[in-house]
Amino acid sequence: xxxxxxxxxxxxxxxxxxxxxxxxxxxxxxxxxxxxxxxxxxxxxxxxxxxxxxxxxxxxxxxxxxxxxxxxxxxxxxxxxxxxxxxxxxxxxxxxxxxxxxxxxxxxxxxxxxxxxxxxxxxxxxxxxxxxxxxxxxxxxxxxxxxxxxxxxxxxxxxxxxxxxxxxxxxxxxxxxxxxxxxxxxxxxxxxxxxxxxxxxxxxxxxxxxxxxxxxxxxxxxxxxxxxxxxxxxxxxxxxxxxxxxxxxxxxxxxxxxxxxxxxxxxxxxxxxxxxxxxxxxxxxxxxxxxxxxxxxxxxxxxxxxxxxxxxxxxxxxxxxxxxxxxxxxxxxxxxxxxxxxxxxxxxxxxxxxxxxxxxxxxxxxxxxxxxxxxxxxxxxxxxxxxxxxxxxxxxxxxxxxxxxxxxxxxxxxxxxxxxxxxxxxxxxxxxxxxxxxxxxxxxxxxxxxxxxxxxxxxxxxxxxxxxxxxxxxxxxxxxxxxxxxxxxxxxxxxxxxxxxxxxxxxxxxxxxxxxxxxxxxxxxxxxxxxxxxxxxxxxxxxxxxxxxxxxxxxxxxxxxxxxxxxxxxxxxxxxxxxxxxxxxxxxxxxxxxxxxxxxxxxxxxxxxxxxxxxxxxxxxxxxxxxxxxxxxxxxxxxxxxxxxxxxxxxxxxxxxxxxxxxxxxxxxxxxxxxxxxxxxxxxxxxxxxxxxxxxxxxxxxxxxx
Numbered sequence: 001x002x003x004x005x006x007x008x009x010x011x012x013x014x015x016x017x018x019x020x021x022x023x024x025x026x027x028x029x030x031x032x033x034x035x036x037x038x039x040x041x042x043x044x045x046x047x048x049x050x051x052x053x054x055x056x057x058x059x060x061x062x063x064x065x066x067x068x069x070x071x072x073x074x075x076x077x078x079x080x081x082x083x084x085x086x087x088x089x090x091x092x093x094x095x096x097x098x099x100x101x102x103x104x105x106x107x108x109x110x111x112x113x114x115x116x117x118x119x120x121x122x123x124x125x126x127x128x129x130x131x132x133x134x135x136x137x138x139x140x141x142x143x144x145x146x147x148x149x150x151x152x153x154x155x156x157x158x159x160x161x162x163x164x165x166x167x168x169x170x171x172x173x174x175x176x177x178x179x180x181x182x183x184x185x186x187x188x189x190x191x192x193x194x195x196x197x198x199x200x201x202x203x204x205x206x207x208x209x210x211x212x213x214x215x216x217x218x219x220x221x222x223x224x225x226x227x228x229x230x231x232x233x234x235x236x237x238x239x240x241x242x243x244x245x246x247x248x249x250x251x252x253x254x255x256x257x258x259x260x261x262x263x264x265x266x267x268x269x270x271x272x273x274x275x276x277x278x279x280x281x282x283x284x285x286x287x288x289x290x291x292x293x294x295x296x297x298x299x300x301x302x303x304x305x306x307x308x309x310x311x312x313x314x315x316x317x318x319x320x321x322x323x324x325x326x327x328x329x330x331x332x333x334x335x336x337x338x339x340x341x342x343x344x345x346x347x348x349x350x351x352x353x354x355x356x357x358x359x360x361x362x363x364x365x366x367x368x369x370x371x372x373x374x375x376x377x378x379x380x381x382x383x384x385x386x387x388x389x390x391x392x393x394x395x396x397x398x399x400x401x402x403x404x405x406x407x408x409x410x411x412x413x414x415x416x417x418x419x420x421x422x423x424x425x426x427x428x429x430x431x432x433x434x435x436x437x438x439x440x441x442x443x444x445x446x447x448x449x450x451x452x453x454x455x456x457x458x459x460x461x462x463x464x465x466x467x468x469x470x471x472x473x474x475x476x477x478x479x480x481x482x483x484x485x486x487x488x489x490x491x492x493x494x495x496x497x498x499x500x501x502x503x504x505x506x507x508x509x510x511x512x513x514x515x516x517x518x519x520x521x522x523x524x525x526x527x528x529x530x531x532x533x534x535x536x537x538x539x540x541x542x543x544x545x546x547x548x549x550x551x552x553x554x555x556x557x558x559x560x561x562x563x564x565x566x567x568x569x570x571x572x573x574x575x576x577x578x579x580x581x582x583x584x585x586x587x588x589x590x591x592x593x594x595x596x597x598x599x600x601x602x603x604x605x606x607x608x609x610x611x612x613x614x615x616x617x618x619x620x621x622x623x624x625x626x627x628x629x630x631x632x633x634x635x636x637x638x639x640x641x642x643x644x645x646x647x648x649x650x651x652x653x654x655x656x657x658x659x660x661x662x663x664x665x666x667x668x669x670x671x672x673x674x675x676x677x678x679x680x681x682x683x684x685x686x687x688x689x690x691x692x693x694x695x696x697x698x699x700x701x702x703x704x705x706x
Contacts, residue, residue, distance in 0.1 A: 022083075024095060026116040028267075029255065034058055037080045039073035039097040039110050041145060045201075046119055046255050052201055054146040054224045061097075061110050062125045062248075063228050065139035072144055073110055077103050091116045092275060105131025106240075111142075115275065118267035119255040122208070126247045129240040136453075137238045141214075141230035143205065143251040149223030151198040154178075157190040157517055162505045162539075164486040165190065165517025167611060172217055172225065179214040181234050183439030183456055184483055185490040191215075192521055194256075194264065195225070202256030204264040205229050206521055208491040209249035211442070211460040212236070235441035237453035252491055261520050262653070266604045269523035276495050277526060281476035282429050283498035286525055286597055287319035287369055288589050289430075289569040294506075294533040294542075296573070298326025298337050302351040307362050312574035314366040316582065317589040320430055321363045322371025327356060338436075341378035342385035342404065344418050360426045371430030371480075374422060376415050377403045377463065378436060389414065394443035394455065402437045406462030407455050408448035416466045423474050431470075433497070435483040460492075467496040480528065489518060494526060499567050502529040506571075507541040508692065509614055509641060511562045512622045516611040524566045524626070525601045531563030533571040546577055556581055557667075558694040560588045561637060565624060566600060568592050591666065595698070599626035599635040606653040612641055620645035621686070627654045634661075634699040640689040651683035652699075659701050666696040673702065 021042050024031040030051065032043035041059040045051030053059070060072030071078060081098040088094050097110045109126045124142040129135060152172040157165050164186065170176070172195070180188040185207075193215045195203040205227065207213035212232035217225055229251045238246055256263035290313040292301050301323075310321045329337050329348040340346065347355055356372070363370040379386060379393055379402055386393050386400070392414070394405035406412050422428060442456025450458040467479060481488065481497040485504035493500060500522065502514045511529055518527050535542040544559065545551065563569060570585070577585065603626030610619040620643035626635040631654060638650060655661065655676035663672045663684075679699075686695070 024093070024112070024114055026114060028117060029114065029119045029121065031114060031121065033095070033097075033112070034074070038075070038078060039080065039099060044145065044255070046257055049201065049257060050148075050199065052147050052197070052203055052255065054148055057146045057220070057222075057224060059145045061112075061123070061144055062108070063139060063141040063144050063230075064108065064125070064127065064137070065233070066104060066106060066127075066137055067135045068138070069104065070139070071101065071108075073097070073099065077101050078108070081107070089275065100130065104135065105129070106135070115271050118271055120252065120267050120271045122250050122252045124248045124250040126245055127240065128245040129242050132242050134239050134241045137240055137246055138236070139231075139233040140246070140248045141216075141228040142248040143227065143229040143253065145203075145227040146220075147195070147203070147225040147227060148197070149225075152217075152225055153196045154217065155194040155196060157192055159186045159188060159190050159487065161484050161487065162503060162510070163614070164489070164503050165514045165611075167517070167613075172219065174219050176217045177214065179232050179234070180212055181232065181440060182487075183211055183437075183442055184435070184487045185210045185213060185492070187438060187487045190517070191490045194261070195227070196259060200257055200259040202259065202261070202264055203227070204252075204254040204256065204268070204521070206252045206268075206491050207231075207249055208252055208495065209460065210463070210488050210490050210492045211439070211456045213249065231457065235453070236457065237451075238457065239451045239453075249492065262606050265520045266606075268521050269605065272491070272494060272523050272526070276491065277523070278471055278496065278498060280471070280478055280498055282320075282369055282478035285319065285369075286567055286601055288317065288592055289320040289322060289371065289528075289567075290318045290574065291322040291324055291371070291432075291530065291569055291571045293324040294504075294530075294535045294537075294571045296326075297536055300536065301326045303354065303359060306359055309574045310363050310366060310368065312582075314368055316574065316586040317593065318368060318570070319593075320369035320371050322373065322430060322432055323356070323359060324373040324432065325375075325434070327352060327373070339380040339382040340384075341375050341380040342383035343380075344374060344376070344422065356426050360428070364427065369429035370427065371432060371478075372422060372426060372428045373432040373434060374419065375434040375436060376419055376466075377406065378434070379404050391448045394439065394445070394459070396441065396444050401439055401443060403435075403439060403459075405443040405445065405448065405450075405455060405459055406466065407443060407450035407458030408462075410448070412462045412466055416469050419466070419470055420473060423470075423477060428477060430478045430480065432480040432482055432501070435488060464492070464496050471496075486514065486518075489522070491521065494522060499526055499528045502527055502566075505539060505542060506530050506533050506563070507543070508532055508559055508562055508639075509612060509616075510541065512612040512639060512641070513614055513618070515562070515565050516607055516622065519605055519607065519624075524603070524605050527566035528569055529563055529566060530569040530571045532559035534573055546572070546581055553580065553584055554690065554694075555692045556584055557588070558639060558692045560585065561694045561696060562639065564588065564592050564596055564600075565637060568596075591696075595666070596635065599628065599633075603628050603635065604654065608650055608653065609648075616643060621648040621650070623650045625652055625654070631656060632701040636695075636697040636699065638686060638689075638695040638697070640686070640691060640693050642691040647685065647687040649683040649685050651681070652679040655680055655699075656701065661699045662702050664698045664700070666698065
């Protein structure tokens, strides 16, 4: 290693990395990799700050368990075969180190992708059986780090239906494990963990995987911390025959500082937009969407009702209408849609006598995009598909798990063909892909393309493959990720779909909590949620009544603007809205299209307050700032929740302290001029807001100041 920059801060932890190490550092990240006969990270940190890595003990890059024996990148039985680096895209460097074990006859490619402009990297490994006998892969963690001693806290999120992004914070004692065993990435816990050191240094770890995952933190005897992350080894093993290869899930790592999660989430969103997220013509539009579900569900929806709402949506300036569940079933409508998931050729003729094509053409004739719901993985107990294709159902110990196993190559081909047919036949612009099943350990059949221990792993890979084929065949279509709301929210699905639905419930306090949470790793334009819906089913918190005489326009603005923080959607009975609300909704839709959308699509998002929490917990103000590149324009949302916090100073970020900014209140009133220093020091005082009131502002840098 050469150069002064590479040595800064290392002395704080007692040792510089060995002179023979490879310096993979960038202007945003310190990263030194061990050379010699092994592989491992010897230095990790931010430029100009104390390193996170341990001063003496080097990491092992990965953890593997094969046939009961455990290996890491620094294991004595692994021999380094070579290394290479190439640039798959501008600003991206892909390093590969190849290792071989001559005792068990396997090879490992250890992959690290480093993004030059941000303190972000990702890790994965591939394992190949180079011998003449099969063996089992029983654990595969592509990330293994050794961190410094010190006081560390663990930040994580619990998750369940309607209770996504429930924060937890605990001091790191001897160990901490974050995981899910439900078969869906964000059922139980979200795949998001942050280690926070007492000096404010942050290490964010996200398994980029949509099934079972695991992150482990363990204290070493000297006070340092071992980190490992990857596929959950619970109920997992994969048999590798001679010549076969297995690739691990990827793990994303981001470094931050000052104890500020914005220093982690903004780099992740930037890298996501530039390098991870797929794009389509419709996703680039970020259309304002109406969806029928919570206001009608499957009980009240039919062709006439949908068309009446679509006609009203077009008048209000909406750009997409989505037909959710309830469109399919037996012709008489006698079977519940949930019980016959899988029979996607059956349309409920009682509700849609002229078929779905008529609905699509009507929506498109109004100048809007047509969206369509399908749970392609789901398999209802009365679906004929299970009898027609008996190799398709996922089973465990002979019992059906309620889904089609996409670890089966024939099932993958069927899933792609069905979705392709639906898109072509109904001219879909938007496909909402739902999944309402907890696979847990997954399928253990051995007769349709995978083994007894890797059914869920192969199912997730199969799903990714179907999604990739679908995007290639239909490059204009938007694919929406949904799983009982937000129970499969992860950076793996974000690499294969265009938008993620955050949660089924959408009462305001809950919506602010989950948007705050998801924005810690996902860009705002990829996060879809609806404004406060007029539910027809029972939920203690879903109490929105558009006809209530107590409802004010200010409250309606508050409810609607929460849905405008990311991708904007609405589920209301549009023809029944009072005229005052209908007019106001049209105004919001126009404002989103003309003003807000570009900030959501391209801006860096700063959370200016702590996370609001359900049941009256947490801060009772929420503020979000979107900063466009260059810093000349900013958008500010401010929300006062219910509670007794009547006043709040909102301090802004990412401004030029020496510049003057004009503050425009989009609700009206004269503009104000303030300096960047004033806005970032004292901030803006909000003292006259009622409970459930909001504000929306634009800041523009004024040329010449004054």
